[in-house]
Ligand code: B12
């Protein structure tokens with residue numbers, strides 16, 4: 011999508027009947043939603059009738075993202091990468107989070123291979139109500155032997171529903187893999203200046219996305235991409251080469267930035283970017299590699315990789331990586347909020363403690379997990395603070411005594427419990443006086459951090 | 473059987489196949505005509521020839537009219553101080569590490585945190601300083617002698633009435649001791665108590681006159697005029713601290729300038745929310761501030777500082793939890809990733825705590841600066857590695 015396109019430009023191509031079939035009240039509203047990509051063009055049912063063919067086609071082109079969105083895998087297990095529209099998140103938003111692949115290779119012992127694949131399948135870490143996962147399995151052909159590779163690919167594919175990436179410089183090896191999983195749309199790695207024709211041919215034959223690789227040379231990378239395009243290949247991913255050592259890292263970083271700028275500013279080679287932090291392991295087995303791999307992954311997630319390949323399975327290393335990805339792909343204009351209202355933990359009864367918190371997802375899930383780990387039966391009254399945390403909403407007025415009283419009344423908690431005692435977060439102590447005056451509830455100011463709720467309840471709740 | 477085809481499908485068909493047969497499709501003659509007329513438009517005039525051409529990639533360069541101010545910390549003998557060196561912060565001409573575009577003169581600066589009282593610190597941090605935590609001067613020395621700190625921050629947190637209520641006079645003594653103990657530039661921090669800090673920082677500024685320290689901090693919800701005056705009177709740099717609000721940051725900077733502070737004597741702290749705890753806010757605010765500076769907004773052209781130590785407030789950094797893996801490694805990474813991310817967003821100065829985190833961060837930014845020479849590996853080998 012070119013930068014200057016606004017809702018009006020889109021509106022001009024819509025049916026302009028305000029019929030409401032898309033779920034929006036007006037065509038104009040639908041146009042705005044299209045820019046934010048919260049709706050699809052096809053949601054406007056009149057538009058996909060033959061008589062709007064030209065408009066549909068025009069809009070489709072107009073709305074195509076500057077960085078093409080590429081699908082790896084099939085159907086509901088596919089991973090979307092790219093699809094980005096801006097260089098800086100605050101200019102609009104980032105759309106598809108960096109996909110994370112973990113590598114395996116075809117000379118791994120069977121047990122090791124299977125357990126690594128299952129590790130990827132099962133890996134998840136719950137933060138703020140979101141499940142953070144690994145997305146793709148990258149299979150490297152260490153053997154460079156077509157038969158061995160095919161066997162490995164088939165084993166991996168039997169073990170997982172995750173999309174795959176198959177990696178070799180040799181078209182024969184790649185094709186042996188594609189014969190096994192070609193119908194699952196794996197990402198083919200990689201076409202070069204020397205192999206674009208053969209590997210591009212495989213991408214066409216099996217209808218799979220393909221990586222274009224050039225080692226640090228952006229002109230060569232562009233040439234490979236254009237060669238693939240000239241064959242009719244459409245789903246391309248860029249690998250400008252991941253150098254992770256010394257001054258070479260600076261060049262790699264520069265190439266990532268240049269690629270993203272070219273895509274957005276010049277509509278030049280607008281494809282998703284691949285980074286390979288796993289390359290740190292080329293240096294051997296040192297324990298410090300894991301640290302380094304995390305740092306490289308962080309750089310790439312910050313700027314501008316759409317897919318990264320990791321080697322380390324260490325949880326203490328993956329945790330900061332998936333958390334960073336969650337942060338970078340959270341739009342600060344829309345804090346993640348949870349539904350307000352009364353939540354029950356365990357089997358609370360008329361004597362159970364009543365606690366209060368805000369509906370900022372980070373706050374709510376932190377408190378909820380503390381309560382869950384304690385295993386106490388209680389009520390948690392979640393106040394609608396427009397998705398802001400405790401201290402912030404007290405400072406900004408989204409949480410005050412009025413709001414709290416109102417929430418207590420509307421929640422129905424007064425019918426659930428006999429007592430009139432509520433524990434509020436330590437950081438909202440400022441509202442406790444007013445809250446007591448305006449309601450007939452006794453207010454207990456709890457600890458500042460919800461991790462000590464247990465102690466507090468034990469000592470102060472009787 | 474009757475079928476209705478919608479446009480997206482028709483277009484897909486047209487794109488994929490050479491010939492189509494439209495059978496059993498409910499369509500008026502007019503519609504059919506329309507579709508036929510689209511075929512040529514969609515399929516294009518003729519198929520391109522598959523070929524490899526040596527093309528040129530035009531490097532997209534930004535032309536930033538503005539640049540970040542360069543702020544000096546510390547004063548050597550020739551400038552009336554007793555520091556052995558001066559540190560330059562900021563001066564950036566483009567975004568961090570965009571070396572292809574312009575050369576940023578100064579690398580990021582890391583300052584080690586030292587506290588004036590034996591506070592509760594996470595295990596992975598405490599370990600390194602356990603035996604010196606009752607003596608801030610020794611603690612500072614440890615940072616410099618053992619870990620090679622370029623700068624040290626002495627946080628006078630015991631002055632907080634709810635901690636020890638240490639008097640301003642006593643706190644100033646601590647500052648003097650630290651200045652004696654180490655010869656690197658120092659940063660002086662209050663306790664964050666908005667009523668007490670003006671008094672504490674005034675005294676501290678007085679006893680460190682001439683050393684060109686960074687005074688941490690002036691904020692809107694305190695009597696920042698007193699802080700500003702102390703910095704003016706005793707020749708210090710002021711840290712202008714706001715909480716994640718770009719307009720507030722502009723406003724406070726202007727106030728400070730109106731009070732007579734030179735633009736080169738201000739560093740901004742737009743607040744660091746840690747990895748997993750609001751980092752997305754700090755990231756965007758810093759990125760926006762840095763872009764504004766490069767685009768020429770004079771009120772935001774000061775270098776930025778990050779209280780990266782906040783990372784240790786995150787549970788994932790300090791908490792023992794077997795499901796999260798080794799805390800000794802996880803904690804330092806939490807701090808290092810917070811630092812690196814905010815560095816890429818534009819922060820220039822980092823107040824940090826864990827030596828491993830600092831080493832990791834430093835190794836990484838030295839590479840990114842292009843200053844660390846090394847041989848190039850054949851990265852194509854990664855497919856066949858161990
Ligand atoms: C992120 C952040 C923001 C984000 C808010 C994101 C969001 N969706 O909430 C943004 C940028 C929007 C923001 C805005 C503001 N902020 Co702000 N912000 C922060 C920051 C950095 C982190 C807050 C946070 O998210 N903490 C994490 C969450 C999980 O904590 P929490 O909600 O408090 O929950 C914990 C506890 O309260 C407790 N708890 C929660 N529920 C319960 C329940 C019970 C029963 C118990 C016992 C305990 C408990 O346990 C939880 C886990 O530890 C803090 C500084 C800091 N490092 O703390 C400043 C801070 C909170 N902000 C501050 C201010 C002043 C503001 C603004 C008013 C001004 C400004 N210019 O920015 C605006 C207000 C906007 C508004 N309200 O309209 C001040 C508040 C000062 C004060 N005490 O009054 C702070 C402390 C910074 C500072 N020192 O100046 N901010």
Ligand code: SF4
Nearest residue numbers: 028029030032037054
């Ligand atoms: S369905 Fe289409 S025509 Fe109807 S209101 Fe929505 S955008 Fe307008």
